[in-house]
Amino acid sequence: MLNVEIRHAIDPKTAKAFDTKAMREHFHVGGIFREGEINLIYTHYDRMIVGGAVPAGKRLELDHVKPCGTASILDRRELVVVNIGAEGIVTAGTEYKMAKGDMLYLGMGSGSIEFSGDGRFYILSAPAHQTYPSRLIKIDEAASISLGAQETSNERTIYQFVHPEVMKSCQLVVGMTKLKNGSVWNTMPAHVHDRRMEAYLYFDLADNQRVFHMMGEPEETRHLVLKNEEGAISPPWSIHSGAGTGSYTFIWAMAGDNVDYKDVEMVSMETLK
Known part of the structure; x- marks a missing residue:
């Protein structure tokens, strides 16, 4: 299951008037690690996407994300996955086994992404202007x-x-x-x-x-x-x-x-x- 929330940019003058509820509504990131789901927040700050994927024994695919305006999320974007849980697997053409603390960079044009295993995957993505090689970094x-x-x-x-x-x-x-x-x-x-x-x-x-x-x-x-x-x-x-x-x-x-x-x-x- 894929869920996408959109957050619009807030200027500092507007933010001065926010109470706690409004601050959390616009700037808090929570609830993105739910079992069997991919949850993304598409922000209007440099078009950054933040999110989480928790396969929990299933296979989760990340491909089309409507706010991106492309057939696949990586058609005009780069993406980083960080595993903050147990060992898991991310597949984007190549299969990457990720231990806790590993980071995986996926370059523009890498295609759809599949998450599996026991990992808890933190997702970050931003627009890209060219393709750089994908890389798993320990x-x-x-x-x-x-x-x-x-x-x-x-x-x-x-x-x-x-x-x-x-x-x-x-x-x-x-x-x-x-x-x-x-x-x-x-x-x-x-x-x-x-x-x-x-x-x-x-x-x-x-x-x-x-x-x-x-x-x-x-x-x-x-x-x-x-x-x-x-x-x-x-x-x-x-x-x-x-x-x-x-x-x-x-x-x-x-x-x-x-x-x-x-x-x-x-x-x-x-x-x-």
Whole structure:
């Protein structure tokens, strides 16, 4: 079963007036991992698609997605699959066996996609202008950066999978951040990047724990309270940062004008309100 939700872009002035219900309606990502289903959110932020597929012993096919306006989703798009569950299989011409934490890049024109096995597959897609080779990327093939410190509660390792230092893509840049024991903050100090939107997915979070995801303009911040396997759609004008009540890992994905990971505008702690 395929379900597609459409999210329209929201400007910062409009977002200032949102209450909690409206914030969650427009920016919260939840309920995308349902057994036997593919659930997608088609956003109007750089036409990014975020979603989930949980075969649960079945075979699920992703092909025609009406909002894309093409016969098959990858006719004019590239796509990344991240397995956040047990071992599973993704087939797109070639069969790819994916362990937890593996990322699979599928280039434009790869055809229909089939999900099977016991995996829980996180899906990310953006428009593409040319075809780059499909590739399965393991964590030891990713570029890594260690940032933060225990003293500031943000010691973490950033793993860059779909990234210029690892492979070529049209506009998707995707990675995973793992926090060290005792650290709770990710991406703090915060930043914005007006040329690219971003999507977060938090996982490996205990059922009784939560992440407080910070967003909004630096001087007009808001937050979402997220549980395991939930995330946030972050507009280009918004900060994106989070603090957890327990340990967690998160996947970040960007799409927009460039693939320059360092193209950001830092936000000082004095600016945040």
